[in-house]
Amino acid sequence: MSNVLVVVDDLQPDSCAEAAVRVLRSHTGVEKVTLSAFVKSAGFSYDDASGLLVRDPSRYAAWIAASAQTRVINRVVEIDPKTSFAFLEEDCRRPDVLPARFLLAAYASTLGEMRDVLGRPGRYSAVGHLLPLDLQWCELAKLRRDIDVPAYSYSQFEAKPVDFERPIWTTPYELFKWTVNASPELASLHPFVVERPLGDPAVVYFVADEAAAFSLTEDRRLTDAERSELLALVPSLKDAFGASMGESLCFLHEGRITFASFSHYLHTSIQRKKFAGVLERGLCRWLGEEVRDVALS
Amino acid sequence: MLDIIHILTGTEPAPPSLDSLVTFYVEKAKFDFERLIWWTATYLPSRDVEALVEAYEALPEAVRIHLLLSPAMYELLTTFAMTDGGLEAREAIVEKIEGLVYDELSIHRLDAAGVRAGADEIWSATGDVCIRKRDGNWERQEAERLDSIVVLDFDSPYARIVRPLSSTMRLPAEDFTPEERAAVISKCNQAFAYVDAVSPVFARLIRNYTRAVRFRKAEKMNAVSSEHVTTTIGEIRLLNLQNEAVDVAKVVEQLIHESVHNLLSTFEYTQETFLKSDDDKSRRPTSLWSGNALPVASFTHAIFVWFALYNFAVLESRRPGLSVEERRKINERRNRYAAGFVGPTRVSDHIRTGITFSRILVPAIDIVQDTVLQSLRQSEPRAVVA
Numbered sequence: 001m002s003n004v005l006v007v008v009d010d011l012q013p014d015s016c017a018e019a020a021v022r023v024l025r026s027h028t029g030v031e032k033v034t035l036s037a038f039v040k041s042a043g044f045s046y047d048d049a050s051g052l053l054v055r056d057p058s059r060y061a062a063w064i065a066a067s068a069q070t071r072v073i074n075r076v077v078e079i080d081p082k083t084s085f086a087f088l089e090e091d092c093r094r095p096d097v098l099p100a101r102f103l104l105a106a107y108a109s110t111l112g113e114m115r116d117v118l119g120r121p122g123r124y125s126a127v128g129h130l131l132p133l134d135l136q137w138c139e140l141a142k143l144r145r146d147i148d149v150p151a152y153s154y155s156q157f158e159a160k161p162v163d164f165e166r167p168i169w170t171t172p173y174e175l176f177k178w179t180v181n182a183s184p185e186l187a188s189l190h191p192f193v194v195e196r197p198l199g200d201p202a203v204v205y206f207v208a209d210e211a212a213a214f215s216l217t218e219d220r221r222l223t224d225a226e227r228s229e230l231l232a233l234v235p236s237l238k239d240a241f242g243a244s245m246g247e248s249l250c251f252l253h254e255g256r257i258t259f260a261s262f263s264h265y266l267h268t269s270i271q272r273k274k275f276a277g278v279l280e281r282g283l284c285r286w287l288g289e290e291v292r293d294v295a296l297s
Numbered sequence: 298m299l300d301i302i303h304i305l306t307g308t309e310p311a312p313p314s315l316d317s318l319v320t321f322y323v324e325k326a327k328f329d330f331e332r333l334i335w336w337t338a339t340y341l342p343s344r345d346v347e348a349l350v351e352a353y354e355a356l357p358e359a360v361r362i363h364l365l366l367s368p369a370m371y372e373l374l375t376t377f378a379m380t381d382g383g384l385e386a387r388e389a390i391v392e393k394i395e396g397l398v399y400d401e402l403s404i405h406r407l408d409a410a411g412v413r414a415g416a417d418e419i420w421s422a423t424g425d426v427c428i429r430k431r432d433g434n435w436e437r438q439e440a441e442r443l444d445s446i447v448v449l450d451f452d453s454p455y456a457r458i459v460r461p462l463s464s465t466m467r468l469p470a471e472d473f474t475p476e477e478r479a480a481v482i483s484k485c486n487q488a489f490a491y492v493d494a495v496s497p498v499f500a501r502l503i504r505n506y507t508r509a510v511r512f513r514k515a516e517k518m519n520a521v522s523s524e525h526v527t528t529t530i531g532e533i534r535l536l537n538l539q540n541e542a543v544d545v546a547k548v549v550e551q552l553i554h555e556s557v558h559n560l561l562s563t564f565e566y567t568q569e570t571f572l573k574s575d576d577d578k579s580r581r582p583t584s585l586w587s588g589n590a591l592p593v594a595s596f597t598h599a600i601f602v603w604f605a606l607y608n609f610a611v612l613e614s615r616r617p618g619l620s621v622e623e624r625r626k627i628n629e630r631r632n633r634y635a636a637g638f639v640g641p642t643r644v645s646d647h648i649r650t651g652i653t654f655s656r657i658l659v660p661a662i663d664i665v666q667d668t669v670l671q672s673l674r675q676s677e678p679r680a681v682v683a
Contacts, residue, residue, distance in 0.1 A: 050677035051628025057679070097629050099636035101585070105682050108641035121641040124583060132590055134580050138650060154579050156462055172581070172590055190590070 001066055002031040004287070006073045007107075010034040011080035016245065016266045016279070020073055023280040027289050035076050035107060036086030042110045046087040046098065053087070053098065053106050064113055071287065072111065074119030076126040077264045079103055118208060118286055122242035127264050129242045132172035133194070139240040140259050147233065148258040151195040159191035166196040175261040176268075178249070197260060199253025204230040205269035206238070207245045207282030212274060216249075226252055237262055245282075298661040301564055302668075305557065305605040307496040307612055315498065318560070319366075319505050321567045322530075326365040329374045330394075337391050340384065349395055352402045352411055364401050366508055367422035368532035369455060371566075373397070375528055397422045404428050407435045423509050423531075424453030441482055443489050444500070448509035449482055455532070456511040465524045465536040471514040477539035481512055484538065488548035496612050499605070503552050506559035507533050510552075514539055523551040525558035527594070530566060533559065546630075550606065557605045561598050571597045573653040580650040585637030593652055597662070600637070600644055604665040607634035611672060638669040639682040 004024055008017045017032060024030040033041075043059030046052075084098035108121040119127040131139065137149035153162045154172075166180045172192050180196050200220060204213040213230040215222050222230070230250060237248055241262050247269045249260040269275050300312040338346040353361065364370055377390045399411040403419045404426050413419055417430045425440045425448040441449045450456045457470040473481070493500035508531035515536060521543055524534040533555035538548065565571060572594055581590035586603055610631035614624065638644060645662040648654070673682045 044681070047677060047679070048625070050680065051625065051632055052673065052677050052680040052682070054677060054679035055681050097625075097632065099632055101636045101640045102632065102682070105639045105641065109681050109683065112641075123642050123647055124585075126641075132581070132583060134590075135582065135650065138580050152579075154581065156578070157464070157467060158461060 001070050002029040003069065004028055004030040004071050004073060005038065006030065006032045007035060007038050007076055008032060009076045009079055010036050010083045010086050012076075012078050014075045014077065014265065015270050017073070017075040019270060019276065019279055020075070020283060023276060024283055024287075027284060028287065034086070035079065035083060035103065039103065039106050039110065040087070042106075044087075044106050051097070053102050055106070067114065070114065071116040072114055072118065073283070074111065074117055074127055076107065077130065078125065118283075119244045120242065125264065127243065128246075129240070130264065131241070133175065133261060134172050134192075136240070136262055137259065140236060140262075143236045143240055144233070144259075147236075148197070148256055150197050150258060150260060153191075153193050155191045157190065159193070162193050164193065164195040166198075168194045168196050170194060175249075175263050178260065197251035197253065197258035199251040199256075199258065201260075202226070202230060202250050202252055203247055203268050204233055204237075204250065205245075205247035205266055205275075205278070206234045206243075207266075207279050208286040210278045210282035210285065212269075212272075212278045214269075214272060214274075216268075222252075229257060233257065233259070298564075298657050299664075301560070301601075302604075302661060302664060304498065304502065304560070305601060305665075306608045306668075307498045307605070308608075309498055311498045311501065315501060315505065318563055318567065322563050323362055323365050325567050326370065326374060329378070330365065330370070333374065333377055333391065333394065336387075341388055341391060344388075344391060344395075348411060349398060353398050356398075356401055356405060360401055360405055364397065364422050366531060367397070368508060368529035369422045369424075370394070370397060371530045372528050404437070407437065420453050420455075423448055424450045424455040424511075425509065427453070443485055443510070444493075444504055446504045447489075447507050449485060449512070450509050451478060451481075451512050453511075455509070456513065463524060463526070463534070464522055465513050465515075465534040466511075468515045468517055471516060473512070473514050473539060477514070481538045484543065484545055484548045485510070485552070487545045488552055491545065491549055492552065492609075495616065496609060499553055499556075499609055502560060503556040506563060507531065507552070507556045509533075510535060512538055521547075523555050525555045525562070527562045527565070530559055530562045549609075550630075553606060553609055554602050557602045558598055561601055569655050569657075571655050571658050573655055576652055582647050582650065585640075585644065585647065586633075593648055593650055596648060597654075597658060600662055600665065603634050603637055604669065607631060607638075607669055607672075610634055611676075635669055635673060635682075638666045639673070641683065 006017045006020050008014050021030050021032050042063045043056040044053050047054040079100040081100055084100065084103055088097065104126055107126055111117050122129040124130040134154060140147065141149050153160055167182055168178060169181055169183055170177055170192060178196055201216040202213060202222060203216060204211065211231050211234045213222060213227050237243065237246065243264055246262055246264045247266045248262045251258040251260055300314040303312050304315050334346060334350060337344055373390050373394050377387060380386050395412055399413045400419050401422060402410045403413050404421055407428060409416045409419060418427065420427050427438045428435045443449055451473055458466060459469055460466040492503065511532060511534045513534060513536045521537045521540050535551055576593050578592040581592055582596050584591050584596065584599060591599065610627055614627045644666050645659045670683050673680055
């Protein structure tokens with residue numbers, strides 16, 4: 001078995017996982033493996049008679065012994081409902097046969113027996129707490145009273161009138177759309193409107209113990225003070241979302257930070273030139289490997 | 298809540314609370330009703346409280362009990378207790394309650410009485426009986442019932458009302474054709490018969506806690522759903538049951554699902570509410586089953602609903618003579634019902650949004666989760682579910 005396994009969902013892609021395999025190749029034996037393959041090799045199979053995922057004790061014991069030195073980078077942020085098909089013999093099965101949470105249970109229990117896992121299960125996700133916006137703001141605000149969170153309004157079926165100057169009609173699960181729109185028709189069944197925070201958007205991201213931050217506004221660089229305040233947010237992000245990796249969108253205005261959203265994916269950060277370096281240093285430090293100098297372009 | 302949890306396992310013998318909670322409910326509703334009468338006599342002296350009391354006392358006891366059990370009466374009593382409005386708002390509610398009492402008296406006497414004198418069409422508080430004046434005579438019409446008890450309501454004002462905040466009654470009611478009515482009633486009868494065959498406890502749960510099923514046709518909504526709201530205890534609302542895609546298994550699920558909500562709301566009304574502080578519904582935990590964002594109170598109810606459905610599926614799976622395919626279908630449903638309970642986290646950890654809960658709630662949630670996990674492991678010792 002490889003020294004490092006990067007586990008991904010069979011159907012939900014994760015570009016960060018691909019990048020992790022690339023940067024680690026020169027350091028150690030690393031392999032990307034799908035969730036279903038990982039769980040199967042740990043001795044699990046679907047038992048038709050009981051309709052449950054069962055674990056063969058001797059295969060499991062053998063696998064645990066063989067993977068005693070294996071480290072896992074867990075990138076299963078969400079389990080696709082169809083991933084369970086990978087366990088089932090017949091293609092005509094409906095997704096209901098094995099809800100994703102059964103796979104999550106099997107996966108999480110296996111990870112629990114492994115010595116070194118980057119990304120441990122939390123609420124709603126195998127990698128930490130996967131929360132909608134309203135609950136994200138609630139969790140972060142509990143930890144950091146000096147950080148602002150957006151104003152918002154949540155109503156039932158009918159949009160309550162709101163007095164926002166910069167309304168964004170959206171859903172609580174939409175982490176990435178922050179453009180002002182004035183149209184409730186875009187809203188979900190239960191209207192959810194957020195007031196776009198004042199200020200300039202910026203992103204802070206982290207991979208294990210490495211972190212970086214950047215401005216999203218063209219031609220506007222972060223000041224040293226802003227950068228250091230954003231980086232100082234990272235421990236609270238890790239705590240609030242049970243995360244080992246992720247990125248957060250913030251708005252900077254007149255010396256204050258408004259926390260907008262957190263994602264376990266790193267869709268925005270991965271596009272930055274410096275990302276590969278941060279990823280490599282973060283993962284290597286976690287592995288305890290010596291990091292060769294990475295040219296910072 | 299151990300007795301409630303036990304009821305929801307659907308196993309016999311059920312604790313006495315299955316029946317006595319209903320009696321308790323009637324007593325509390327009577328208490329609230331009498332308090333409202335006292336309040337009216339004291340603060341609205343212009344209203345004829347004596348006549349109202351006389352009308353109420355003229356009703357046979359069985360009718361009085363049904364009146365107190367009606368969702369309409371509960372809705373008014375609850376609105377009266379919760380309203381922020383002043384005297385005018387309260388008086389409007391009192392007027393409606395007077396209407397309910399005089400409607401029942403009118404039906405009992407087969408003649409419009411008291412404040413209802415002059416009306417042509419009068420409905421009972423539960424929506425099961427209507428009297429109409431035709432050519433000077435009053436004709437009585439009764440709704441069909443499930444197992445001779447649960448009202449199957451297509452036509453009453455309570456079935457046809459538009460409620461802007463209701464997932465089933467937001468849009469105007471469309472008319473059912475006679476064939477559609479027959480199909481809906483048939484599905485319900487078959488569903489109930491099946492529930493009774495699998496678990497007499499769940500059948501009694503439905504009979505005791507669901508006073509009326511309101512059927513709503515609104516094909517514009519292009520959806521099939523069921524609903525219970527805490528302001529109308531005893532009522533369940535089923536949307537578009539006439540749709541051919543709705544099979545008996547779905548109706549079974551809806552009847553049990555919504556009846557469990559009614560049981561829990563009855564518990565909350567008579568014992569204590571699950572939530573001790575107000576919820577402005579601005580923070581909604583995601584359901585571990587549907588993935589929808591739910592207000593906290595709904596989330597807490599849902600846990601027990603899925604628990605009940607899980608136990609029903611387990612009882613179904615124990616029936617003798619099941620084919621392989623039947624067993625597979627039951628297992629699939631059982632898995633869907635169990636899904637939120639399995640996994641690496643405690644269900645009770647998902648409701649922490651700053652609300653104060655009754656001290657009995659979190660232990661009850663933990664007990665039901667552990668019960669499901671243990672039950673799954675018992676059915677297959679090699680299964681890993683947490």
